[in-house]
Amino acid sequence: MSTTTTLPTGPTGWLSVTWRLVDYWITVYRRTWRGSVVTSFLNPLLYVVAMGVLLGNFIKQPPESLDGATSYLLFVAPGLLAAQTMQLVFGETTYPVMGMIKWHKIYASMIATPLTVAQVVCAQLGFIVFRIMTTGFVFILVMTPFGVWGSVGGAVGAFFIQLLLGLAFATPIFAYSAMLRSEEGFTVIFRLLMIPMFLFSGAFFPLHNLPPVLEQIARITPLWQGVDLTRMLSLGTWDTSSALVHIAYLVVLAAVGGRLAVHSLATRLRS
Amino acid sequence: MPHESPTATDDATSGGAPTVAASMVHARELRKTFGAFEAVRGIDVDVQRGEAFGFLGPNGAGKSSTMRMIAAVSPATSGELRVLGMDPRTDGPLIRARLGVCPQEDSLDPDLRVRENLLVYGRYFGLSRRAVRERADELLEFAQLTDKAKAKVDDLSGGMKRRLTIARSLINDPEVLLLDEPTTGLDPQARHVLWDKLFRLKQQGVTLVLTTHYMDEAEQLCDRLVVMDKGTIAAEGSPLQLIRDHSTKEVAELRFGVGEHEALAERVTDLAERVEVLPDRLLLYTQDGEETLARVRDRGLHPIAVLVRRSTLEDVFLKLTGRSLVD
Numbered sequence: 001m002s003t004t005t006t007l008p009t010g011p012t013g014w015l016s017v018t019w020r021l022v023d024y025w026i027t028v029y030r031r032t033w034r035g036s037v038v039t040s041f042l043n044p045l046l047y048v049v050a051m052g053v054l055l056g057n058f059i060k061q062p063p064e065s066l067d068g069a070t071s072y073l074l075f076v077a078p079g080l081l082a083a084q085t086m087q088l089v090f091g092e093t094t095y096p097v098m099g100m101i102k103w104h105k106i107y108a109s110m111i112a113t114p115l116t117v118a119q120v121v122c123a124q125l126g127f128i129v130f131r132i133m134t135t136g137f138v139f140i141l142v143m144t145p146f147g148v149w150g151s152v153g154g155a156v157g158a159f160f161i162q163l164l165l166g167l168a169f170a171t172p173i174f175a176y177s178a179m180l181r182s183e184e185g186f187t188v189i190f191r192l193l194m195i196p197m198f199l200f201s202g203a204f205f206p207l208h209n210l211p212p213v214l215e216q217i218a219r220i221t222p223l224w225q226g227v228d229l230t231r232m233l234s235l236g237t238w239d240t241s242s243a244l245v246h247i248a249y250l251v252v253l254a255a256v257g258g259r260l261a262v263h264s265l266a267t268r269l270r271s
Numbered sequence: 272m273p274h275e276s277p278t279a280t281d282d283a284t285s286g287g288a289p290t291v292a293a294s295m296v297h298a299r300e301l302r303k304t305f306g307a308f309e310a311v312r313g314i315d316v317d318v319q320r321g322e323a324f325g326f327l328g329p330n331g332a333g334k335s336s337t338m339r340m341i342a343a344v345s346p347a348t349s350g351e352l353r354v355l356g357m358d359p360r361t362d363g364p365l366i367r368a369r370l371g372v373c374p375q376e377d378s379l380d381p382d383l384r385v386r387e388n389l390l391v392y393g394r395y396f397g398l399s400r401r402a403v404r405e406r407a408d409e410l411l412e413f414a415q416l417t418d419k420a421k422a423k424v425d426d427l428s429g430g431m432k433r434r435l436t437i438a439r440s441l442i443n444d445p446e447v448l449l450l451d452e453p454t455t456g457l458d459p460q461a462r463h464v465l466w467d468k469l470f471r472l473k474q475q476g477v478t479l480v481l482t483t484h485y486m487d488e489a490e491q492l493c494d495r496l497v498v499m500d501k502g503t504i505a506a507e508g509s510p511l512q513l514i515r516d517h518s519t520k521e522v523a524e525l526r527f528g529v530g531e532h533e534a535l536a537e538r539v540t541d542l543a544e545r546v547e548v549l550p551d552r553l554l555l556y557t558q559d560g561e562e563t564l565a566r567v568r569d570r571g572l573h574p575i576a577v578l579v580r581r582s583t584l585e586d587v588f589l590k591l592t593g594r595s596l597v598d
Binding site: 021 | 374376382387396
């Protein structure tokens with residue numbers, strides 16, 4: 001029997017060990033994708049038709065009061081995409097994380113192997129990115145016949161913005177979920193964070209419609225950064241300086257959240 | 272007393288190894304605290320290659336905390352710990368690569384089928400997909416789960432889940448297998464099947480480290496064990512040695528009328544090395560049970576029922592850890 005074992009070293013070694021979790025996530029996805037495939041096609045269609053087309057017909061505003069959009073459909077569609085990204089990530093980083101800690105002890109069994117907590121978190125974030133990619137891609141595709149995309153580059157850019165926006169939500173919520181002892185804590189963030197952000201972060205109406213104080217609050221939400229970036233890309237109203245601020249905000253949130261997520265899960269699994 | 276030389280073990284298999292067996296687990300003054308609570312209070316342990324070593328103790332004795340430190344998932348608060356000659360603080364992944372861990376609660380994935388649980392787990396150790404498929408089929412055979420390969424985990428019985436968890440912990444061909452209360456919650460048939468599996472592993476040279484609060488399990492499986500109580504080691508040795516050191520050869524159990532035991536105990540104290548009063552009987556620890564019984568009758572005492580038996584590990588355990596409930 002061998003008495004020496006080696007593990008791949010260096011950053012590529014680290015990633016190759018993390019890659020060992022791919023089979024797990026593929027197997028999980030193979031078991032669960034059917035449930036999500038219909039909604040990921042149908043949801044965007046229903047939203048775009050209901051909000052963009054049918055409700056949009058009642059809203060006739062000049063472009064300057066719709067952030068430059070020539071119709072409400074063009075205004076609301078990118079907002080819906082960003083809002084969907086947020087909702088997807090809330091779904092993926094709340095109950096599933098608690099389940100893997102508490103109900104099925106999946107993380108505990110993973111870290112009984114050469115894998116580390118950071119690798120386990122990283123692989124799960126990779127899976128979440130994959131989920132954002134597939135649902136985001138479908139959403140962008142569904143929006144295309146409605147003439148939402150000013151350019152191909154805008155659509156591609158919006159796709160990548162969803163990944164960044166998704167990670168900026170995923171890491172801090174993961175950190176929060178890893179700390180929680182009971183699922184009641186999820187109701188709190190759904191009610192106090194997700195739903196208010198969904199409704200008031202500029203996805204459905206221009207932020208300047210809000211009273212000044214609320215407008216300032218809405219402008220510092222992570223969702224607004226994603227909504228504005230996606231909208232600038234779809235409308236072709238890209239403004240580099242404000243885009244850089246949004247991107248920096250999301251990158252910092254994702255990075256700080258990532259550290260917190262690893263710390264939070266490590267602390268939890270050690271206790 | 273807490274640690275005698277490990278050569279005291281009467282295990283012959285480890286002696287046959289050509290190389291000097293290095294300790295698989297070596298702990299000195301090992302401690303684990305959670306806030307103000309001291310779960311493990313400075314224990315010394317050595318586990319040799321090829322032996323079956325047990326941590327025996329009531330709930331809350333610190334067994335699981337010790338196991339989690341050995342498994343390199345929970346860092347020691349202080350003290351020295353070497354597993355397979357390495358330090359868990361710096362070489363956790365390398366240690367875990369060579370360990371098998373069977374946790375107290377089954378941590379199988381209910382979203383995955385039986386065989387998938389093995390396939391996925393083997394990948395964590397860097398086995399190729401091909402290698403892991405072969406290994407999974409061998410282990411399903413070993414765990415008598417071949418015909419359940421495609422079943423859902425939730426449809427397995429408790430015993431089957433446990434066997435699957437053990438099969439999974441063997442996927443990397445570990446040198447040391449850590450089992451935390453392997454048979455808790457199983458029916459007698461399932462326990463015996465499992466003991467048989469573990470015995471076969473031991474014969475193949477796998478070092479077993481297990482925790483249990485079942486005396487029969489400790490006697491069946493362990494070459495050597497420590498009795499843990501309140502985070503410390505109360506005694507150490509082979510099952511036989513422990514009985515010799517901490518109990519008498521035989522025990523006479525006397526049953527009188529309800530409520531009489533307390534008073535009658537005083538009349539027989541000098542007849543045994545130790546007398547224990549239970550609500551429903553008296554236990555007389557003695558070298559010769561029948562003779563003691565005869566002398567009890569000579570004193571005009573006539574128990575309703577008597578039983579003479581050999582001392583067991585359970586007598587040792589209860590003497591060392593007390594009879595009061597720990598919750």
